[in-house]
Amino acid sequence: MAIGVFAFILVTVAAQSGRDYIFKEFESYGLETLWIYRDYSRDDPSKAIRAGTGITNDIYDRLAKSCCTHVKKFGVKVYPEDWKVKVRHRNNYANTSVEGVDVSNLEINNETLVAGRNFREEDVRKKRAVALIAPDAIKLLFGKQSGNVIGQYVEVGGQSIRIIGVLAKKDRSLLESLGLTVQGYNINNRVLLPYTLYQQQLGFRDIQEVVAQATSFDNAHTAIREIRKFLYRVHSDRYVFHADSMQEWVTTANQILKVISLVGTVSAIAALLVGGVGIYNLMRISVLNRTNEIGLRRAVGASVRDIKQQFLFEATLVGALGGASGVLLALAFAIYAIVWAGVSLGLSWIVFVLAPLVAMAIGALAGYKPAVNAANMSPMEALRYEN
Amino acid sequence: MSQIQTILSAHNIRKSYHVGANLIKVFSNLSIDIHVGEFVAIMGLSGSGKSTLLGILSSLESPDGGEIKFKQQNILNLDDTQKARLRNQQFGFMFQSYSLIPGLTALDNVGLPLLYAGQSTSSRNKKSEIALEIVGLKNRLAHTPAELSGGQQQRVALARALINNPDILFADEPTGSLDQESAMSVMDLFCGLKQAGRTIVMVTHDADVAAFADTVYLLDSGMLKQAK
Numbered sequence: 270m271a272i273g274v275f276a277f278i279l280v281t282v283a284a285q286s287g288r289d290y291i292f293k294e295f296e297s298y299g300l301e302t303l304w305i306y307r308d309y310s311r312d313d314p315s316k317a318i319r320a321g322t323g324i325t326n327d328i329y330d331r332l333a334k335s336c337c338t339h340v341k342k343f344g345v346k347v348y349p350e351d352w353k354v355k356v357r358h359r360n361n362y363a364n365t366s367v368e369g370v371d372v373s374n375l376e377i378n379n380e381t382l383v384a385g386r387n388f389r390e391e392d393v394r395k396k397r398a399v400a401l402i403a404p405d406a407i408k409l410l411f412g413k414q415s416g417n418v419i420g421q422y423v424e425v426g427g428q429s430i431r432i433i434g435v436l437a438k439k440d441r442s443l444l445e446s447l448g449l450t451v452q453g454y455n456i457n458n459r460v461l462l463p464y465t466l467y468q469q470q471l472g473f474r475d476i477q478e479v480v481a482q483a484t485s486f487d488n489a490h491t492a493i494r495e496i497r498k499f500l501y502r503v504h505s506d507r508y509v510f511h512a513d514s515m516q517e518w519v520t521t522a523n524q525i526l527k528v529i530s531l532v533g534t535v536s537a538i539a540a541l542l543v544g545g546v547g548i549y550n551l552m553r554i555s556v557l558n559r560t561n562e563i564g565l566r567r568a569v570g571a572s573v574r575d576i577k578q579q580f581l582f583e584a585t586l587v588g589a590l591g592g593a594s595g596v597l598l599a600l601a602f603a604i605y606a607i608v609w610a611g612v613s614l615g616l617s618w619i620v621f622v623l624a625p626l627v628a629m630a631i632g633a634l635a636g637y638k639p640a641v642n643a644a645n646m647s648p649m650e651a652l653r654y655e656n
Numbered sequence: 657m658s659q660i661q662t663i664l665s666a667h668n669i670r671k672s673y674h675v676g677a678n679l680i681k682v683f684s685n686l687s688i689d690i691h692v693g694e695f696v697a698i699m700g701l702s703g704s705g706k707s708t709l710l711g712i713l714s715s716l717e718s719p720d721g722g723e724i725k726f727k728q729q730n731i732l733n734l735d736d737t738q739k740a741r742l743r744n745q746q747f748g749f750m751f752q753s754y755s756l757i758p759g760l761t762a763l764d765n766v767g768l769p770l771l772y773a774g775q776s777t778s779s780r781n782k783k784s785e786i787a788l789e790i791v792g793l794k795n796r797l798a799h800t801p802a803e804l805s806g807g808q809q810q811r812v813a814l815a816r817a818l819i820n821n822p823d824i825l826f827a828d829e830p831t832g833s834l835d836q837e838s839a840m841s842v843m844d845l846f847c848g849l850k851q852a853g854r855t856i857v858m859v860t861h862d863a864d865v866a867a868f869a870d871t872v873y874l875l876d877s878g879m880l881k882q883a884k
Contacts, residue, residue, distance in 0.1 A: 567743075569816065570743050570820075
């Protein structure tokens, strides 16, 4: 029973911790985030193939101004085909991901700054040579002197750019280990520029991706429909656009977690049932060994109900003790995991209360038949019984 | 003795057992009257049905037919809870081979009937202590049965049997597993109870023990014959 309860708690805590861990990383993208970009693979060969991404600055402005009741904010992403760009600071070089973004991108992608400031509208409008930089890029470019880099300059595409903000580090270890990020792409090795500046550097007139923030997580699909509808109307269906949202990732993650939880729960239930069978056997043997005692108790005034209650109570107590042992084991494991292994666990007191209650209920169920057998014994036969 | 003094009566009691396909008749049309303050001994050979009769008279076992009246009330009509209350409040029991619950102390064993009578722990302990003092075991309150001699165990059992001040004491071979000295010590206590007006129904195979009784019945081939 103790093992069953331990397994039950472990599965629940593991599922919750896994969910917390995964969602923490998902939140690093922003749970309401959407990405819309041209889907080149689905161009209709019967129609004339158009050049560009299908999203110009003008279209982006119109999107931002007049589209979509289910979108809170629009942003952009501009990047070259080979997204690894050589960035230099004095004699240090780094192959870094350089992205052209709008003022709103930080908020949409749930990004924060640890130093400096975000882009302003005028930085974008006037194509100012300013940049935000991520921590790994700072290490590569500034080495040991990576204390305060605000106001320092880096060279991107032959142009000297002043650093105005430092991005906070993002944890993507789980998603990377699951292969859910672009190979070689390190979110902490980035330099962000105003998209207008980067377009100028790259000689682009287009935007590669529209990034948007839906009004809520549940509205993501509606927001995508609205944006696509807008884009198809603008282009009279001459481009095909693909859209991704965090909602799909979250749904997939939830499905995986559900399967893991289900397998774990079934195992835990099996362990609890084995515990129940153990209690049943224990109580059956106990009733047999205490047959004379049952007869004696009946003789001195115990009713059928008294005997049934006594053995039911004992079975429930055995279940409760098993449950308590399981809780102690789980607590010891949790303390070890948190204090010594440094793992953050999704602990819920409900599980620690529920598990012993379930164990008690299983104990009572398992003890019911032996208790009824004990209660229904003839007092004289019970007194005559020889072990 | 007059009819009014009869405390327990059994009339036309029938009892049989199935052993495999065979029906074994223990007794048919057996009758007995037990009077207030009477010390009755029922003797018989092993397997004659002495203990079965004691069980039927004390409501521990049901007969196949007949009538058993305790204080003019037919106890065969009582439900399980009423029978349990009757055994708890009106009857006391002593058995030969299994007198006490091994895991309980002498004090707790004696207090068992009070537990089923719904009395509090403090009340149970207080009364049990007095009962154990009466049987000379005040210094053995916390001892478990394994720490007591056979004679001491039977005295604890007697204290338990009397704790609720029952009308009748049923004793099934109370001296069966005791040495001569302990057996006589228990019988001395029985004589004291008899003198105090307690009704005793005792089953024994020992003629020396039966000699202490007012009335001795012999159970033989399902028939009950008065021998004294």
